[in-house]
Amino acid sequence: MTVSVERGIQTLKEHIDAPVASFFTTCVHCGMCADACLFYTETKDPKYTPIYKLKPLRRLWHQEYTFWGKLAAKLGLSKPVTAAELKAWEELVYDSCTMCGRCSMTCPVGNDIVYMIRKMREGMVAAGFAPSGLKAATERAITIGSPMGVKFPALKNQIKHIEADTGLQIPVDVEGAEYMALLSSMEIMNFPEYIGAIAKIFHNADISWTIASDAFEATNSGIQIGSSDLAAELVERVVAAAERLRVAFVISPECGHAYTALRWEGPNLIGRPYPFEVIHILELLDRLRAQNRLPVTGKIKEKLTFHDPCQIVRRGGVVDEPRRLLDMVAADFAEMEDHGIMNWCCGGGGGVSANERAAKLKLTAFNRKRHQLEALGVNTLVTACANCRITLEEGLEFNNMDVAVLGLAETLAEHLEEQSTSATTETP
Amino acid sequence: MTGVELLIWVRGPGLQLSLAAFILGMTYRILQTYFLGRAKNLAEPRGSPWIHGMKTMWWRSFFHPGMTIRGYFTIISGYTFHLGFIITLLFFDQHIELFKSWTGLSWPALPPLVITVTAVLGIAALVAVLVDRFADPVRYLLSDYQDYLCWVLTVLPLVTGLLLVYKIWLPYTSLLVVHIISFEILLVAIPFTKLSHVFTIFIARWYNGAIAGYKGVQS
Structure with missing residues (x-):
């Protein structure tokens, strides 16, 4: 085992806290999280079941914190987590998870699976297993900003x-x-x-x-x-x-x-x-x-909907604000069947859009959003995340769908009541 | 040791020992989880983790919007088994007699026919989830030895109890010994297997609700 893999495994062990232990202890392998994950629903491949993506972390927990796991480890009967296994799990942990957290909302025993995926990624990157596209993006972020x-x-x-x-x-x-x-x-x-x-x-x-x-x-x-x-x-x-x-x-x-x-x-x-x-x-x-400091005029007449960015809405808690804002400028705002904290991800979050290897899978996962939009019958989609927006635009173009994607802030700005634009912004 | 002596042992010291292992083991398991702790959250909260945690403990007990056939099957079979098992355990007259001899407490029993129905429903639900575990590619992939071991440990007290009531298979005393031992093994196994979810489910749900609730989201 290389030094980096040892470091990765040690990192994973260090990330096992009380919530993680309670989640793994409680999981009854019911598989209900599969139905909450767009990578499973759009491929029907069982390997994309969210809790399965955590199998190496689960085994480490079992070996470190359970009676039978510790006994087996002492007797040399347990299967260690290996570099090959972590390498094999790279696709599951990065390419097929946007960390959207929808699985965490549906688990009947209460497992916050994405909480654990976040920790799993800590170990994966420490072990040296992360997609090259995401590594390059991170390197640019650190060196260039x-x-x-x-x-x-x-x-x-x-x-x-x-x-x-x-x-x-x-x-x-x-x-x-x-x-x-x-x-x-x-x-x-x-x-x-x-x-x-x-x-x-x-x-x-x-x-x-x-x-x-x-x-x-x-x-x-x-x-x-x-x-x-x-x-x-x-x-x-x-x-x-x-x-x-x-x-x-x-x-x-x-x-x-x-x-x-x-x-x-x-x-x-x-x-x-x-x-x-x-x-x-x-x-x-x-x-x-x-505060009445956002006066708008006119409304968009066409039926439109809102795509909830997962990290802002479900994982961020900004749920009602975009709806109140859209109501100001939309005459016919319709919700998708699953929306708000139960929205479906665009498929490009959590680093997936920076991971070229995942491009094909991302477009397959987009079918979930395509079905939602087709069911609603809208030609305008408003969102509040540039990454969602580019992912949606790619998916819509790939599927030859005539749906315009707008940013919420710019949509509001277009409806601002006429103001003089000659003045410069006051600054202290 | 004769059959009667064995029966006296399993009904007395055997049951006491298994109960002690169950209580001590489960206490250890819960404390071990608790003392793993978690980092203090320095971000400014938007909601109450406590309130949201408690609400999630409650709301995860029901169907949720967007649930698929897999979900409905899981919840319905889960409730059928758990209720069937608990009602059979707590409302069968001979079980109540045993509790009374230990604690002095007793409560009305359900008619034997009702208990037969609850036990059969419990077994039927267990058979259904086992068949599904093999038939559903997702569940089959997730399953490990404990899923099957726990199934056997759980179904045995129900099956041996039914055989006992209807006097099928072994002589009464021998079957009673087998029935009590199967329950004692189940008790001892709970803290040391995934059966411990009967208690930790509330901890897991609370953490889930608390993590989301901190951000102002009801999970």
């Missing part, structure tokens, strides 16, 4: 275009601003209209905000690949910028796992609470709505 290799000059260039289009100034490195907005590389490169949208909305609501030139990236490949050390490094950069600029709030953008990384894992990764509040853009927009 963005998983897509986006540096500040590229963002600056986009800002110039947005400023020209909107007539608004996008504030950068403004000390003492109330809010620091983060972005995902996907938004910067593929959906820069998000930046223009929040600029318009914030200008309208008279919000003092800024972007940090040295920490504009919200995504966190460390979370996706399962490396707490690297994830902590990425969170620290955001925290350092927020402290330097003395902001009260850090805004998590329309990106699912970024919210999980910043809002829920961040303080635990760096080992201390934040001196600021992390707020999701949808939460902020909903607060503005409640």
Whole structure:
């Protein structure tokens, strides 16, 4: 056994805590989690059953914490977890799991399977078994500052275009601003209209905000690949910028796992609470709505629906906000049969979209969303995650479906009541 | 040791020993899990883990939206077996007599025919889940030796009890010894096998609800 595999196994053992032990002790192998996983429902391959993806971790728990497991290990009768086994499990743990957490909602005995997948990935990456695409994205995030290799000059260039289009100034490195907005590389490169949208909305609501030139990236490949050390490094950069600029709030953008990384894992990764509040853009927009600072005009007449980004809704707790916001601008907002905390994932979360090897499987898994959209009969789909958006667009194009995908913030910005765009955004 | 002497032993010290192993073993198992602990959550909570944990403990006992045939089968067969087993255990007159001789406590028994129905339903549910475990590719892939061992340990007290009531197979005393021993083995096995889920299910559900509840989601 190589040193890295030993390290991986040790890491897995260290991640067995009380919840994990109670989950494995309680699992009755009923297989109900299979029906909650789009990789199983769309392939009918039993190996994609969520709890099966944890088999090596389960065996380690059995060997370390059960009477029969310990006895068998002492007598040399237990089957050790090997490099070959971990290698074989790489596809199950990364390619066929978006960490959407739907399985965790349906287990009759209460197993939070995705809680364990997150831990399993820690051991996998420590052992050296992670998809090359995700490794490369993580390396770029650490060395360049963005998983897509986006540096500040590229963002600056986009800002110039947005400023020209909107007539608004996008504030950068403004000390003492109330809010620091983060972005995902996907938004910067593929959906820069998000930046223009929040600029318009914030200008309208008279919000003092800024972007940090040295920490504009919200995504966190460390979370996706399962490396707490690297994830902590990425969170620290955001925290350092927020402290330097003395902001009260850090805004998590329309990106699912970024919210999980910043809002829920961040303080635990760096080992201390934040001196600021992390707020999701949808939460902020909903607060503005409640304060009558988000006046909109006109409604979209066509029937439309909302795709819930798993990490923002089911795993993030931002459930009602997007619905209240959509109601402001949609005349015919219809829900998919499974929505909200029981939504179906787009198929590209949890690092799957950064993993080229999983591309075909991802498109197969997309069939679940295709069926949902066909059943509802809509031609417009609104979402609030750039990664969901690109995955949905790919899936729709692959299936020749005529469905437009919109970001929620930009949809709201398009319906903002007419404001003068000649003024620049006020900054303290 | 004669058959009667053996019966006296299994009804007395044997049952006491197995009960002690059950209680001590289960206590150890629960404490072992608890003391593994979990890291303190430094993120600002949005909801109450306690309240959500308690709610999940309750709500996971029922069907949930979007459940498939596999899910309905699991829940219905699970309830049929567990209720059949518990009613048979607690409301058969001779079982109540045994509890009374130990504790002085007693309660009304159900008619023998009803107990026969609950025991048969319990066995039927167990047979159904075993057949399904082989027939369903997902369950078959997940299953390990404990799934089958626990099935045998669980069905034995029900089957031997029915044989005993209807005086089938072995002489009464021998069958009674077999029946009591099968129950004692089941008791001892609970803390040391996956049968311990009868208690840890509440811990697992609580953690699930607490983790989601911290973020303001009811899981």
